[in-house]
Amino acid sequence: MDILKFITAGSVDDGKSTLIGRLLYDTNSVLDDQLEAIQRANRKNNDGTLDLAILTDGLKAEREQGITIDVAYKYFQTEARKFIIADAPGHIQYTRNMVTGASNSDLAIILIDARKGVVEQTRRHSFIVSLLAIPNVLVCVNKMDMVDYDWAVFDKVKEDYERLTESLNIRQVDYIPVSALKGDNIVNPSANMPWYTGKPLLGFLETVTVSKARETAQARFPVQWVIRPQTDELHDYRGYAGRVVGGEFRVGDPVVVLPSGFSSVIERIELAAQTLDVAEDGASVVIHLKDDIDISRGDILVKQNEQPAVSQQFEAEICWMDTRPLDTGQVYLLQHHGKVAKVKIQDVVYRVDMQTLEKSPGGDFGLNDIGKVQFKSADPLAIDSYVANKANGGAILIDARNNLTVAALMITQSE
Amino acid sequence: MDYLDHLEAEAIYILREVAGQFEKPALLFSGGKDSITLVHLAEKAFRPGKFPFPLVHIDTGHNFPETIAFRDELVARLGERLIVGYVQDSIDAGKVVEQKGKNASRNALQTVTLLDTIAEHGFDACIGGARRDEEKARAKERIFSVRDEFGQWDPKRQRPELWNIYNGRIQKGENVRVFPISNWTELDVWNYIRRENIKLPSIYFSHERDVITRNGQLMAAAEFLNIDHEDVIEYRKVRFRTVGDMTCTAAVPSEAYHIDDIIEEIRLSKISERGARMDDKVSEAAMEDRKKSGYF
Numbered sequence: 001m002d003i004l005k006f007i008t009a010g011s012v013d014d015g016k017s018t019l020i021g022r023l024l025y026d027t028n029s030v031l032d033d034q035l036e037a038i039q040r041a042n043r044k045n046n047d048g049t050l051d052l053a054i055l056t057d058g059l060k061a062e063r064e065q066g067i068t069i070d071v072a073y074k075y076f077q078t079e080a081r082k083f084i085i086a087d088a089p090g091h092i093q094y095t096r097n098m099v100t101g102a103s104n105s106d107l108a109i110i111l112i113d114a115r116k117g118v119v120e121q122t123r124r125h126s127f128i129v130s131l132l133a134i135p136n137v138l139v140c141v142n143k144m145d146m147v148d149y150d151w152a153v154f155d156k157v158k159e160d161y162e163r164l165t166e167s168l169n170i171r172q173v174d175y176i177p178v179s180a181l182k183g184d185n186i187v188n189p190s191a192n193m194p195w196y197t198g199k200p201l202l203g204f205l206e207t208v209t210v211s212k213a214r215e216t217a218q219a220r221f222p223v224q225w226v227i228r229p230q231t232d233e234l235h236d237y238r239g240y241a242g243r244v245v246g247g248e249f250r251v252g253d254p255v256v257v258l259p260s261g262f263s264s265v266i267e268r269i270e271l272a273a274q275t276l277d278v279a280e281d282g283a284s285v286v287i288h289l290k291d292d293i294d295i296s297r298g299d300i301l302v303k304q305n306e307q308p309a310v311s312q313q314f315e316a317e318i319c320w321m322d323t324r325p326l327d328t329g330q331v332y333l334l335q336h337h338g339k340v341a342k343v344k345i346q347d348v349v350y351r352v353d354m355q356t357l358e359k360s361p362g363g364d365f366g367l368n369d370i371g372k373v374q375f376k377s378a379d380p381l382a383i384d385s386y387v388a389n390k391a392n393g394g395a396i397l398i399d400a401r402n403n404l405t406v407a408a409l410m411i412t413q414s415e
Numbered sequence: 416m417d418y419l420d421h422l423e424a425e426a427i428y429i430l431r432e433v434a435g436q437f438e439k440p441a442l443l444f445s446g447g448k449d450s451i452t453l454v455h456l457a458e459k460a461f462r463p464g465k466f467p468f469p470l471v472h473i474d475t476g477h478n479f480p481e482t483i484a485f486r487d488e489l490v491a492r493l494g495e496r497l498i499v500g501y502v503q504d505s506i507d508a509g510k511v512v513e514q515k516g517k518n519a520s521r522n523a524l525q526t527v528t529l530l531d532t533i534a535e536h537g538f539d540a541c542i543g544g545a546r547r548d549e550e551k552a553r554a555k556e557r558i559f560s561v562r563d564e565f566g567q568w569d570p571k572r573q574r575p576e577l578w579n580i581y582n583g584r585i586q587k588g589e590n591v592r593v594f595p596i597s598n599w600t601e602l603d604v605w606n607y608i609r610r611e612n613i614k615l616p617s618i619y620f621s622h623e624r625d626v627i628t629r630n631g632q633l634m635a636a637a638e639f640l641n642i643d644h645e646d647v648i649e650y651r652k653v654r655f656r657t658v659g660d661m662t663c664t665a666a667v668p669s670e671a672y673h674i675d676d677i678i679e680e681i682r683l684s685k686i687s688e689r690g691a692r693m694d695d696k697v698s699e700a701a702m703e704d705r706k707k708s709g710y711f
Contacts (some may be wrong), residue, residue, distance in 0.1 A: 003421055003422075070555050070571075073547045073598070075547070075600045082600075100575040100576060103577040224432060224434075227464040234463055237463060243424060272458065282424055283424055284423070284424040297435045333584075338435055390578075391578065391579075394580065396580050403584040403586065405575050405576075408577045
């Protein structure tokens with residue numbers, strides 16, 4: 001059994017929380033005492049049925065305002081898969097929270113209200129999905145019950161969305177007509193839409209194949225921690241602990257340590273008491289090298305024939321996440337795996353108008369702004385482009401004055 | 416990668432990030448299955464080296480004796496350091512006042528003892544076994560959850576947490592609560608315990624003991640519960656799904672003697688794990704409110 005991580009984007013008005021609530025409810029993932037709590041809260045829909053949206057709004061402020069402010073993680077499981085939902089707010093004011101939720105997702109569900117069709121918000125959400133390089137998109141055309149389950153309405157939305165994705169980096173798009181409120185095409189095929197012959201939402205999620213881009217990327221192993229017991233019997237034990245981010249490593253692979261450039265060969269790979277031949281993508285292991293060389297946290301092991309650029313100058317798409325705007329005169333800290341380096345802003349290449357998605361040169365970055373910036377780093381960084389390796393092409397920016405995470409960086413090129 | 420391998424790899428990665436980013440971390444150990452699982456993961460993350468942190472137990476004094484015996488055996492086997500913060504010490508020092516009456520519990524008091532223990536030892540990161548599926552406020556919390564000088568969680572000012580990059584930079588006096596098994600569900604933990612053959616305190620399995628019924632829940636008949644003539648003591652076959660202290664952890668009637676039985680029982684159960692926790696029943700936002708004031 002594997003895990004599918006997906007994000008749902010859309011506003012409360014689109015029925016996003018209702019959709020998630022419906023998925024949880026219909027897969028028996030809501031238990032009696034949780035239902036009782038909902039009943040105690042006495043939130044009902046107009047027709048007297050239970051308001052499932054309340055299942056996802058975890059904070060007092062959210063319940064009071066009836067909106068989603070921050071990402072909530074929800075879990076459910078069927079015989080086929082374990083699912084992790086990042087339930088992200090859709091409002092423009094919470095763009096950064098959606099970016100946060102999107103960063104760890106393999107699939108995005110974009111909700112479109114059948115009555116309204118593709119709107120500004122749909123474009124903005126799709127743009128973020130493309131920016132964070134989520135490979136699969138599922139468009140749920142919701143509230144089909146409000147348009148008499150009309151095939152033509154569904155087809156029109158599909159046509160409009162296909163046009164929208166032409167300019168975006170989205171590889172695979174699927175479409176399902178649903179009514180989250182009534183439960184049409186959520187778990188069971190809808191009798192109201194015999195014209196739709198595809199799978200209902202749950203069946204789709206259970207079987208969809210997500211991109212294996214990480215497995216086929218070049219192999220990277222950021223060192224987190226060096227294990228040196230220094231006991232009598234383990235006097236010479238020196239293991240490099242970390243997690244494989246993209247590709248795989250095998251015993252016998254010639255490797256290079258970056259940024260120093262020293263080379264060696266993998267002698268042994270361990271996971272606790274087990275010895276492995278291969279460390280696959282995502283595995284947390286301990287690697288031993290043939291040669292005793294200086295390696296510490298922040299260094300990255302790569303294969304000799306798959307080396308990334310090691311550079312102090314690079315360009316990145318950024319999403320600004322702090323209320324204090326980007327100050328181009330300020331030195332920030334960049335965190336990339338175990339490495340923290342001082343960086344300066346060389347140039348603002350462009351900023352995207354989030355209403356129109358048009359790029360304009362230069363400009364200031366405030367909360368939720370997205371654009372492209374050139375950086376100069378005090379230390380050399382072994383960093384990939386985000387498109388080539390998501391797991392080694394992302395970084396965060398920290399404001400050293402208050403330690404806050406102020407931006408997400410998706411590297412576009414380094415030189 | 417199988418889902419349990421994925422969850423394990425993620426948790427090990429998070430534990431090593433704590434080791435790499437902090438000066439004085441600690442692992443909060445309650446004796447419950449989630450913190451026992453954390454200890455197992457720490458062994459996978461750091462052996463054959465020593466743990467880069469001590470275990471810290473906040474002891475309410477109202478423990479199940481089985482839990483304390485288990486804790487001491489585990490610590491002896493590990494050869495790691497255990498630090499105990501006693502709620503009784505906070506009471507004796509006049510820092511907190513013991514609740515009165517039949518439903519008195521030390522659950523709320525332990526926050527003060529926890530914060531004092533953190534301050535006394537200067538811990539900058541505390542690893543905990545909380546999971547997001549437990550409760551709706553927890554569903555919102557980051558894996559690295561920054562707490563201010565007063566230990567408080569501010570849900571509106573959480574740092575964005577992108578990919579697997581955790582920002583643990585803090586000012587002096589602040590600390591970070593770290594939750595490596597955030598993405599695990601109750602069933603995931605049990606399946607992992609079965610797969611890894613992890614030992615647990617006996618009270619997780621069905622056994623016979625004296626119980627009383629309080630507010631519709633079965634409670635172990637212990638002296639801390641201020642039992643009086645209105646309480647009817649029954650001898651029943653029960654087990655505990657979560658292990659907090661005896662005043663706030665309810666038992667469930669159960670015939671589950673083996674871990675396979677427990678997994679089957681949870682699959683079929685219609686009541687959530689925290690449904691047996693009196694501390695969550697206070698109000699709709701009970702957990703959010705406690706976290707804001709410094710709870711785990």
